[in-house]
Amino acid sequence: MNQLQITVNQVFIDNFKKKPMIVRSPGRVNLIGEHTDYNGGFVLPAATDKAAFLAVAPSNLETGKWISIDMKETIEVDFKEIRPLQNHAWANYILGVIQQFENRGMKVQPFDCVMAGDIPIGSGMSSSAALESAVGYAINEINGFGIDKKTLAKLVQQAENEFIGVKCGIMDMFASIHGKENNVIRLNCETLDFEYFPLNLGDHKIVLFDTGVKHNLVESEYNLRRLQCEEGLAFFRKHFDDTIPNLSQVPLAWLQASKSQLNSKVYHRCQYVIEENQRILSACEDLQAGRLNDFGIKMTATHEGLRNLYGVSCSELDFLVDSVWHEKSVLGSRMMGGGFGGCTINLIKSDSIDELYNRLSVKYERKTGIKLKMYCVVTANGTEIVS
Ligand code: GLA
Numbered sequence: 001m002n003q004l005q006i007t008v009n010q011v012f013i014d015n016f017k018k019k020p021m022i023v024r025s026p027g028r029v030n031l032i033g034e035h036t037d038y039n040g041g042f043v044l045p046a047a048t049d050k051a052a053f054l055a056v057a058p059s060n061l062e063t064g065k066w067i068s069i070d071m072k073e074t075i076e077v078d079f080k081e082i083r084p085l086q087n088h089a090w091a092n093y094i095l096g097v098i099q100q101f102e103n104r105g106m107k108v109q110p111f112d113c114v115m116a117g118d119i120p121i122g123s124g125m126s127s128s129a130a131l132e133s134a135v136g137y138a139i140n141e142i143n144g145f146g147i148d149k150k151t152l153a154k155l156v157q158q159a160e161n162e163f164i165g166v167k168c169g170i171m172d173m174f175a176s177i178h179g180k181e182n183n184v185i186r187l188n189c190e191t192l193d194f195e196y197f198p199l200n201l202g203d204h205k206i207v208l209f210d211t212g213v214k215h216n217l218v219e220s221e222y223n224l225r226r227l228q229c230e231e232g233l234a235f236f237r238k239h240f241d242d243t244i245p246n247l248s249q250v251p252l253a254w255l256q257a258s259k260s261q262l263n264s265k266v267y268h269r270c271q272y273v274i275e276e277n278q279r280i281l282s283a284c285e286d287l288q289a290g291r292l293n294d295f296g297i298k299m300t301a302t303h304e305g306l307r308n309l310y311g312v313s314c315s316e317l318d319f320l321v322d323s324v325w326h327e328k329s330v331l332g333s334r335m336m337g338g339g340f341g342g343c344t345i346n347l348i349k350s351d352s353i354d355e356l357y358n359r360l361s362v363k364y365e366r367k368t369g370i371k372l373k374m375y376c377v378v379t380a381n382g383t384e385i386v387s
Pocket of ligand 1: 034035037168169171172337339
């Protein structure tokens with residue numbers, strides 16, 4: 001049994017003298033298809049073995065006691081007053097989800113809970129979506145609401161958008177909830193139709209290198225990218241076809257024909273999104289056909305797009321990608337997630353990983369003063385009750 005599962009269970013029993021339900025909810029990686037989710041495009045994530053664990057049971061009072069082992073905090077929450085807490089940011093990920101159920105007319109029974117996780121915070125592996133998904137899953141179970149997984153993912157996304165204020169797309173929570181061991185998920189973010197693809201990487205592994213930085217631009221710039229994409233879409237609807245459902249489906253020819261009319265930033269953002277959505281679809285074909293070299297080349301092309309057109313990389317991410325992409329043992333390398341810090345995702349030949357890491361960490365530390373962390377990714381199932 002996972003050590004975190006044992007810990008949250010024990011702390012819960014010590015505090016509440018009863019047995020909890022335990023939900024495990026994973027972090028995610030994304031192989032390709034970045035910043036496409038909120039543009040109605042495709043993404044290719046997988047759930048990881050790093051996860052959040054939540055021990056939970058109804059409290060039988062109007063309040064609940066919540067214990068965060070990682071934050072070393074215990075708070076008492078009044079379920080009659082669900083509003084953001086200034087000094088306990090972690091609790092807002094729970095409160096936001098409760099509020100979404102209640103907004104839909106589903107009264108949530110107060111609960112006690114204990115949580116802990118091993119998803120590195122700030123790494124871009126979506127520790128917050130994992131916690132929110134765990135909470136949503138647990139509330140759905142305890143109260144017998146019977147909502148399906150897709151609806152749950154949408155509810156959790158709305159919690160993040162409205163309560164936390166980050167206008168994220170649906171990829172993170174969808175991947176956390178729907179993950180399947182040894183598989184990636186090709187998700188159409190417009191329709192939420194998805195397919196599992198077996199992850200056959202031969203003698204290569206998915207490796208993350210963690211910059212150890214999270215520039216505070218991340219949320220404001222993220223929300224700004226959304227606005228720039230919306231501006232582009234509004235333009236194409238006005239000048240070409242008002243029924244086009246999203247930016248990902250805009251033909252490149254429309255974009256090229258509009259160069260002189262679009263603000264150059266908006267033009268580049270749109271170019272990246274349209275190209276990335278085409279790239280992920282052909283990258284999926286590569287993966288299915290076992291053309292791993294081609295898949296890797298597309299990952300690196302995604303990085304170039306995110307750096308030069310979409311403007312969401314940073315010097316630390318670029319340094320890590322530039323240092324490895326030409327290595328023989330590396331198929332592809334790119335920044336992963338929202339940007340401005342977090343990790344790069346790399347496909348690396350298994351027997352070269354340690355040697356490459358040793359060289360890279362010396363270089364990275366010399367350049368930035370930061371110790372480079374590495375995570376070898378193991379895929380896992382999505383959010384589930386483990387006891
Ligand atoms: C963050 C968001 C996701 C997605 C990625 C970029 O992780 O939470 O919804 O937009 O950035 O692909």
